[in-house]
Amino acid sequence: MEISYWQSRWQKNNIGWHMEEVYPLLPKLWSKMSALAGATVLVPLCGKTLDLKWLANRGYQVVGIDVSAKALHAVMDDVDEPFIEDSSHGFTIYRSDNIKLWEGDFLNLPVTAVPTPNVIYDKASIVALPPDMRKEYTNKILQLCGNQTEILLQTFCYNQNEMNGPPFSVDKQEINRHYGQQFDIHLLHQQSKFEELKKFQHRGLSSYLTEKVFRLKPKT
Template identity: 35%
Template structure:
């Protein structure tokens, strides 16, 4: 799976990338009530400009991405210095208030994300095949503390077996996340030219008794 994505980045086959912040992020982030200085985790972040939007809104950002090409393209998009260092299996590039951790998201340990207070997933869940999505939802729940809020943007498509990006039904989202998160459905977009339909969800990490 990782080899497939690395090849896509090398060949520039990244039709999933947006040149502007996602409208659902702009529309709904403030409704989550995330404190301005809260650090935001962005799994499988690619070179998403949504991270710039979050940083400009006052949030330190920690993005995790397996493809080095994605990280290098992201930092090249702004004329700003970078710091490079390593930590426990990750090569880290820092630019302003954005840290990009190059490595396997599933190797990220809770000790490394102790400051995380919110999260954003626009294209992580739908990048993963079905067997891996359960693992992703569980690992995300392990990394974020009780009360942490996040925005999930998912997608369905005409052929549920095609991908990536993969089609993830509303029922599957409920099944994956409801054990550890309170979910609120926010909106569903009309189909685009490819027949892709996006949906936006607000998530809040459950505590021990809720």
């Protein structure tokens, strides 16, 4: 998926993935994570998710990265805080007290310029990327991780032969391939979305669609 694909979707407001509410499972799932207030939460491919504000309001230092200026301006419009704009490493950066937004290609994010996150929150992010981009994406995630970093990761699983992504199907075996050496992988939540997300049936899905959320805990 080229950057131009996403820019075009934002331009046309063709953003069917966006939720007009905080991800309903987030409060419950977050209680399983060990990050304390003040911890840094990195949200790759964040779009304009309201989850950024939810996390910031709970005292976390939130770092969001997206290639879309439109998305990040929508986040800033929604947050009642002043942002200062500057640029570095080819990114435009918007900073408030609790939220830092990096506008640019996540794959080019300078690892040493962002604080080591306590949690990486991957919501509809890895599934946004086609198979041939996911290795580079997860390598970047691994470079960003410190010894204590946990990952909260949401995926969809379905028969990839029936529908093309995004969202792409990313199953536990693949998560294990990318992250299994460094992390213990626990399934926190699993739910069929086949009936609820009818739009995917219109795109060809005929059998199953399962949302899965994993907690990745660094191996000791």
